[in-house]
Amino acid sequence: LWFYEQEILGQFKDTRGATFRHDVLQRVFDPSLPHNQGHKDGAIEVDGGDLGSKLTDAVGTMLRVEPDGTLTGVDALTLERGGEHWPRIQKAIEDRKHAWGSRLIYDGTGLGGVVKGNLRVNGEAFIFTRPSRFELILELQETCESGRLRLPRPWTRHYWEMRKHTLNEDSPGETWDHIDSLMLAVHHANALRGRKAPNVAMVA
DSSP states (O other): OHHIIIIITOOOOOOTTBSSOHHHHHHHEETTSOSOOOOOTTOEEEEEEEOOOSSSOEEEEEEEEOTTSOEEEEEEEEEOTTTOOHHHHHHHHHHHHHHHOOEEEEEOSTTHHHHHHHOOSOEEEEOOOHHHHHHHHHHHHHHHHTTOEEEETTOHHHHHHHHHOBSOOOOTTOOOHHHHHHHHHHHHHHHHTTSOOOOEEEEO
């Protein structure tokens, strides 16, 4: 019902228990930002990777840490579920790392065991548990509400996952690949700015 009322009738409203308010997301998703930008010499850029599985997408979300501490979305990569095997995902991660020179943080839970044994670039693996995931969701929520996060309006898949998300994540059939990728990038970018201590295990 909420989707019909909002998207068809234009009656914008928050879903019950929504994590990210509509008015906040309207400020976060900036129509003036291009869909993807190139690497900026001397900038700190962080790539958050959700590696996906047979049933979920592999997603990379690149944020740039601006001099004033704002986090700007500069590149997003999605490898569709069902058609991407690990060697291709691995190559995409490594190519992005070489092209951008970015800091890499990825979901080290589950498929992360494969990553640790095969990935040929340096990165940091974040281990998701219920408490650590909840902390990252709250950190992303706070970063959005503070005005320190700007994402391109064309990043519609990030937007829709954030619109649908509630702190009760157990909706049947829902996946949060783009949120997971984004909140990993936000978490590590905040850590680089001294706002948070990263809960990660270094991968050589």
